Amino acid sequence: MSKTSKLNILRTALSIIIALAISFIIIYFISEEPFRAINKMILGPLRSRRIFGNVIELMIPLIFTGVGVCIMFSASQFNLGAEGSFHIGGLVGAMAALWIPLPSFIHPLVAILLGGIAGAIFTFIPALLKIKTSSSELVSSLMLNYIALSFGNYILSYFLKDPKAGAPASYLIPNTARLSILINDTSIHTGLIIAILVTIFGYIFLYKSKTGYEIRVAGQNEQFARYSGINIVKVILISQLLGGFIAGIGGSVQLLGMYRRFSWIVLLGYGWDAVIVTTLAKKNPLYVPISAFFLAYIRIGADIMSRTTDVSPEIVSITQGVIIILIVAEQFLSKYRHKIITKEAKSLLDTEGVE
Amino acid sequence: MSDIILEMKDILKIYPNGIVANEHINLSLKKGEIHALLGENGAGKSTLMKVLFGIEIPEEGEIILKGKRVYIKSPHEAIANGIGMVHQHFMLVPSLTAAENIILGVEPRKFGLFTNMEKAIEVADNIAKMYNFDIDVRAKVETLPVGIKQKVEILKALYRGAEILILDEPTAVLTPQETEELFIQLNKLKEKGHTIIFISHKLDEIKLICDRLTIMRNGKNKGTYKTEDVTTEEISRLMVGRDVFLEFDKEKANPKKTVLKVRDVSVKNKLGNLKVNNISFDIREGEILGIAGVEGNGQNELVDILTGLNENYTGNVLIFNKEAKELGIKGIRDLKVSHIPEDRMTYGCAKDMDILQNVFSNQYGDEKYSSKYLLKSKAMETRAEELIDEFLIKCNSFKQSVGMLSGGNIQKVVVAREFSVGPKIIVANQPTRGIDVGAAEFIRKKIIEFRDQGCAVLLVSADLNEVFELSDRLAVMYKGEFSGVFTNVEELTEEELGKYMLGLKKDEKLEGIIYE
Ligand SMILES: Nc1ncnc2c1ncn2[C@@H]1O[C@H](COP(=O)(O)OP(=O)(O)OP(=O)(O)O)[C@@H](O)[C@H]1O
Ligand SMILES: [Mg+2]
Numbered sequence: 001m002s003k004t005s006k007l008n009i010l011r012t013a014l015s016i017i018i019a020l021a022i023s024f025i026i027i028y029f030i031s032e033e034p035f036r037a038i039n040k041m042i043l044g045p046l047r048s049r050r051i052f053g054n055v056i057e058l059m060i061p062l063i064f065t066g067v068g069v070c071i072m073f074s075a076s077q078f079n080l081g082a083e084g085s086f087h088i089g090g091l092v093g094a095m096a097a098l099w100i101p102l103p104s105f106i107h108p109l110v111a112i113l114l115g116g117i118a119g120a121i122f123t124f125i126p127a128l129l130k131i132k133t134s135s136s137e138l139v140s141s142l143m144l145n146y147i148a149l150s151f152g153n154y155i156l157s158y159f160l161k162d163p164k165a166g167a168p169a170s171y172l173i174p175n176t177a178r179l180s181i182l183i184n185d186t187s188i189h190t191g192l193i194i195a196i197l198v199t200i201f202g203y204i205f206l207y208k209s210k211t212g213y214e215i216r217v218a219g220q221n222e223q224f225a226r227y228s229g230i231n232i233v234k235v236i237l238i239s240q241l242l243g244g245f246i247a248g249i250g251g252s253v254q255l256l257g258m259y260r261r262f263s264w265i266v267l268l269g270y271g272w273d274a275v276i277v278t279t280l281a282k283k284n285p286l287y288v289p290i291s292a293f294f295l296a297y298i299r300i301g302a303d304i305m306s307r308t309t310d311v312s313p314e315i316v317s318i319t320q321g322v323i324i325i326l327i328v329a330e331q332f333l334s335k336y337r338h339k340i341i342t343k344e345a346k347s348l349l350d351t352e353g354v355e
Numbered sequence: 356m357s358d359i360i361l362e363m364k365d366i367l368k369i370y371p372n373g374i375v376a377n378e379h380i381n382l383s384l385k386k387g388e389i390h391a392l393l394g395e396n397g398a399g400k401s402t403l404m405k406v407l408f409g410i411e412i413p414e415e416g417e418i419i420l421k422g423k424r425v426y427i428k429s430p431h432e433a434i435a436n437g438i439g440m441v442h443q444h445f446m447l448v449p450s451l452t453a454a455e456n457i458i459l460g461v462e463p464r465k466f467g468l469f470t471n472m473e474k475a476i477e478v479a480d481n482i483a484k485m486y487n488f489d490i491d492v493r494a495k496v497e498t499l500p501v502g503i504k505q506k507v508e509i510l511k512a513l514y515r516g517a518e519i520l521i522l523d524e525p526t527a528v529l530t531p532q533e534t535e536e537l538f539i540q541l542n543k544l545k546e547k548g549h550t551i552i553f554i555s556h557k558l559d560e561i562k563l564i565c566d567r568l569t570i571m572r573n574g575k576n577k578g579t580y581k582t583e584d585v586t587t588e589e590i591s592r593l594m595v596g597r598d599v600f601l602e603f604d605k606e607k608a609n610p611k612k613t614v615l616k617v618r619d620v621s622v623k624n625k626l627g628n629l630k631v632n633n634i635s636f637d638i639r640e641g642e643i644l645g646i647a648g649v650e651g652n653g654q655n656e657l658v659d660i661l662t663g664l665n666e667n668y669t670g671n672v673l674i675f676n677k678e679a680k681e682l683g684i685k686g687i688r689d690l691k692v693s694h695i696p697e698d699r700m701t702y703g704c705a706k707d708m709d710i711l712q713n714v715f716s717n718q719y720g721d722e723k724y725s726s727k728y729l730l731k732s733k734a735m736e737t738r739a740e741e742l743i744d745e746f747l748i749k750c751n752s753f754k755q756s757v758g759m760l761s762g763g764n765i766q767k768v769v770v771a772r773e774f775s776v777g778p779k780i781i782v783a784n785q786p787t788r789g790i791d792v793g794a795a796e797f798i799r800k801k802i803i804e805f806r807d808q809g810c811a812v813l814l815v816s817a818d819l820n821e822v823f824e825l826s827d828r829l830a831v832m833y834k835g836e837f838s839g840v841f842t843n844v845e846e847l848t849e850e851e852l853g854k855y856m857l858g859l860k861k862d863e864k865l866e867g868i869i870y871e
Contacts, residue, residue: 208732210725217716220705227664227694227702228716229685342369342414 007340012280015326016294023319027311037309044304045297051304053186055296057258060188061086062292063195064250065274067202067285068243072123074206074283075239076219079126081141083271084148085119085247086254087264091152092118093252094170094262097177098160104176111177112194112252119248120241122148127240131233137240149267160262169263179257189257195289198246202285205242215239247271279324295320360386360550361407361519366416368402372751372759376402377413378574384519389541389551391561391582394571394594395791396763397749400554401443403571404521407552408440409433439517441508443524443554443762443789444700449497453507454479456496457514482514486540488533498625501698502528502650502817509537513544520544521552524762526560527789530649530817531849532857538564556763556791558587570594595793605803608827610639613870614811615661615780620670621835622656630656631668632835636868638780643802643812645826645844647819649856653835654815655697658784661813662694663687674780688717693778695769695786697815703769706758710750711739713757714772721776738775746771747794763790770798774805781805784815799825819849830868831855842867 020042027041028034045055065082072079093115102110125144126137153168160170179189206212218225218235226232250270255262273295280291302316361384368377376399384390392400405411407418409427418425420436427433433440447456457479462471479492488506496504505528512520522541526534541551541564555561561568562582570577570593577593585593615638622631631653638644648654659665661672663684672679675690682690696702704713715735719725724735739753746767750760757765766789773781783802787795802825806812816822822829823844831839831852839855839862841847854860 204729208730209728210719210730211728213712213715213719213730217705217708217712220708221701223702224705224716226684227662227696229688230716231685344373346367346369346414 012327015323018326019319019322022322023315026318027315031309031311033309037305037311040308041298041301041305041311041315044308045300047304049185051300053183053188055293055300056186056188056192058296058299059289059292060191060195060257061250061254061268061270062273062277062295063199063289064253065247065270066277066281066288066292067198068246068250069271069274069278070202070281070283070285070288071206071215071246072239072243073278074212074219075215075235076222077127077130077236077239077243078136078138079123079141079240079243080138080271080275081123081126081144081148081240081244082247082274083267083269084141084145085122085244086251086271087145087148087152087267088122089115089119089248089251090255090264091115091155091251091262092248093255094160094173095155096252097173097256098171101174102176107174107177108179108256111256112249115252115255116245116249119251120245122248123240123244124237127237131236145267145271153265156262156265162261165261165263167263168265169261172260173256173262177256179253187258191253191257194249194253198249199285199289202246202288206285211238247274276320276324280327358385358387359383360421362419363403363407364417364419366403366406366413368399368406368411368413370402370759372755374751374759376574377406379416380571380574380576382569382576382579384550384552385567386550387545387548388566389545389553389564391565391568392552392554392571393556393558393561393568393590394577395749396767396789396794397761398571398594399574400571401523401761404440404523404552404554407433408438408521434515434517437516437518438521439512439515439519440521441505441512441523441525443527445501445504445508447496447504447507447511450495452493452495453490453499453503454492456507457482457492457511459511461515478514479510482510486510486513487536500651500655502530502533505529506533513540517549519550519552521554523554524556524789525553526555526557528650528785528817530856531819532649532853534560556789556795558590558792561590562587572596591792594791605824606807608642608806610642610827611809613637613639614675615813616671616673616676617661618671618673620657620660620668620672622660622665622668624656630835631660633670634835634837635670636830636837637870638811638813639870640779640809640811641806642827643806643814643825645822645829646813646815646832647822647829647852647856648832650817652832654832655784656835657832658694658697658782658813658815661782662692691776691779693717693773693776693781693783695773695781695783697784697788699766699769699788704757704765706765707756709754709756710743710748710760710768711735711753713768714739714742714775717772718776742771742775746774747797763794766790767794774801778805778810781810781812782815783812785817786814787816787818787821795821819852823847823849828867830865833858833861837865837868838862840865840868 024038027037031037045051065086068082093111096111096114100110126141129135129140130137156168156170162169162171179191182188182190182192214230215235218230218232222232277288277291277295281287298316298319302313305311306313363380363382366377366380369375380403394400402411406413409429409432412428418427425436427436454476458475462475476492483490483492488510490503490506496507505525509525529537545551553565565582567579567581569579572594618635620631620634621629624630646654660668663679666680674687674692679687715724719730724731743750743753748767749764757768770786787798802812814825826844829841829844830837833856838858
């Protein structure tokens with residue numbers, strides 16, 4: 001079996017290479033200085049400790065939303081509310097940081113926890129709508145994300161806004177609530193540790209726990225799950241509550257780790273990106289950090305490229321798109337894969353001879 | 356030889372997971388014959404037929420049709436070459452009606468663009484009548500029981516006018532009467548010069564209708580014989596590689612207290628038709644109540660009620676004196692009620708999950724396999740291996756996806772799961788459907804063993820031999836009611852039973868169905 005898993009890795013690697021190659025060809029045609037641009041994109045993030053730090057900083061929120069979406073998608077609950085949960089999580093994290101005075105250490109923990117709860121409540125709405133009215137969680141969560149945004153803007157303008165700040169932004173987050181820096185010369189904060197813990201938790205929950213098993217069985221065949229005595233309503237609720245909770249934690253961690261004020265007046269997109277991360281990770285939380293890292297790396301690389309050359313960062317969307325298509329395409333490389341297996345099986349046949 | 360219509364030469368098929376399903380197989384068909392393909396579960400029969408029908412592409416080998424080499428790379432090309440197939444696991448579109456499924460791909464057109472629905476229904480209806488299949492072609496396929504789905508599949512293949520018709524276990528879900536009807540039609544086709552490949556685990560059927568037979572074992576061809584040249588015993592020996600003993604003794608039942616009490620139960624389906632009409636019965640510990648009947652007479656609806664899947668019924672179901680409606684599916688299972696569902700692909704498994712995850716769906720909560728929150732992987736793996744050995748599930752390991760098992764082996768996974776909880780009540784709906792002779796006898800012996808240990812069994816089966824062999828009492832269901840009850844199954848004849856099944860006879864008193 002290890003041979004097939006090696007092949008799977010090869011497949012992923014090859015899709016990444018092909019996608020990059022396509023991006024490079026496009027860069028080659030649109031840029032005046034294509035080689036410099038490609039160089040910037042590939043090696044840019046490695047140029048300094050600070051820039052590499054940016055990659056990790058971008059990876060952290062993606063891990064949270066990615067693990068959350070893994071759990072919801074494993075249950076075949078296509079709730080896209082991770083985006084809104086993240087936003088609300090950041091908002092509530094900020095409110096807790098501003099309004100509840102607490103000693104350091106305890107302060108961020110409480111704020112993060114409240115952010116998580118807010119995120120869970122948010123994804124609970126589409127779940128509830130589904131149970132009560134059988135409305136598609138996909139559609140309702142999509143719409144609710146914009147309500148989350150507007151709600152955040154409302155709270156910001158009426159309750160949190162610091163009139164002295166130039167742009168719409170909250171009062172300064174007190175230092176007691178902020179997450180401390182983990183690695184010097186970068187902004188990598190202790191949220192990384194929480195992200196790793198969440199990854200491990202997500203994996204154990206989905207693949208080693210009873211509830212995780214129920215979620216996966218129901219996600220694969222709901223009628224079989226029901227017949228087996230698995231409580232479908234529980235699966236729908238828990239998967240979405242937990243998914244939203246983790247995305248919500250992600251939002252407050254992001255706010256307390258990376259921002260001095262709550263100033264999110266648009267959706268940041270980590271929830272949408274989580275769908276890419278989850279797809280790359282094949283719905284397994286254990287692979288989420290790797291795929292989050294990859295996505296963060298090409299994003300930062302593209303960013304550097306666009307700042308230093310004439311190529312715009314949107315090129316990354318093409319890279320992403322191609323990778324996703326190739327990975328999702330079952331047939332990609334299957335011929336090659338089959339050849340290897342056939343060869344192996346045949347050599348076995350020959351050595352076995354007659355029965 | 357000019358009468359050879361099709362030859363498969365040296366077919367080698369290796370699945371992506373490395374399983375060699377066909378190991379250099381040769382098969383030749385004569386024009387106008389009915390040719391049986393037999394072998395244990397997982398022998399490679401379906402695979403060989405999928406190769407012929409263009410669903411699977413072989414690694415090596417060639418197909419020669421009427422003396423010309425052909426390359427069949429898709430079902431489309433197979434159909435174009437006059438080959439039709441009825442699949443073991445149906446390939447129907449659930450959300451379409453039976454008529455739409457039958458004409459799919461070869462629809463009658465209106466203005467050359469739109470499907471002419473009235474025409475389609477008429478065409479489908481006509482062909483159903485022609486083959487004496489009693490089906491409502493307007494019904495959506497997803498609402499149909501497996502037996503009817505099977506008929507839709509058969510009609511679909513017949514409608515395409517296949518010259519070579521592959522039937523992969525078409526009779527597994529048919530009643531004896533329906534099977535007889537099908538055989539008449541197959542013989543008619545044969546007379547018209549059609550060639551038929553017939554896969555079945557029922558040796559008597561094969562003896563009845565087939566001209567020649569080919570036996571497969573472990574992906575190899577073990578020889579082709581004229582049907583009259585081999586006895587049933589010889590066939591079994593060739594299939595299994597050793598002698599098979601089909602007979603066994605069943606002691607008289609020794610029933611004790613009543614554990615399942617059903618009173619005045621009625622249920623309507625979604626369309627408001629009465630499917631179960633005021634049924635009452637009891638089952639005691641240590642006995643097997645068989646339910647015979649033509650499929651679609653309310654058996655499935657009754658099973659759904661007893662197992663908690665359907666709660667929209669009137670009347671009372673008491674399981675160990677507790678109301679089933681209050682218990683719910685989980686509560687019923689917690690009382691150690693096992694359920695072998697009729698439709699193994701819809702209810703019986705998650706085909707993209709592995710064997711291990713499929714055998715624990717009803718018992719992962721047991722303290723042997725989990726603590727308060729976490730699963731005990733080691734214990735589960737050991738147990739899964741035991742079950743694979745005990746139930747002779749042919750697979751690579753417990754990590755193999757259930758969808759990659761042969762049909763009979765999927766059924767064994769379902770049975771293994773349901774039998775492994777130490778059941779006190781078993782509700783078995785077609786428990787040995789699609790299972791080879793050897794394994795079927797094993798399962799029947801198991802059922803009797805459970806009975807002797809005090810388990811109560813409700814057996815619904817279209818296989819009359821099975822019903823006769825196992826039942827301590829036997830009830831016949833007709834149009835949602837019991838039309839007869841027999842407490843002395845040994846004295847009952849098939850003819851007599853048939854009359855009750857077809858509603859020609861009806862017993863109003865139904866003595867012995869309830870214990871006071
Ligand atoms: N899609 C698949 N992928 C991998 N292996 C498969 C697949 N389908 C079948 N197999 C394997 O190939 C072997 C032959 O299977 P096949 O379905 O041809 O058996 P069969 O003779 O039709 O058995 P049955 O009587 O149970 O229907 C089995 O060992 C099975 O596990
Ligand atoms: Mg088969």
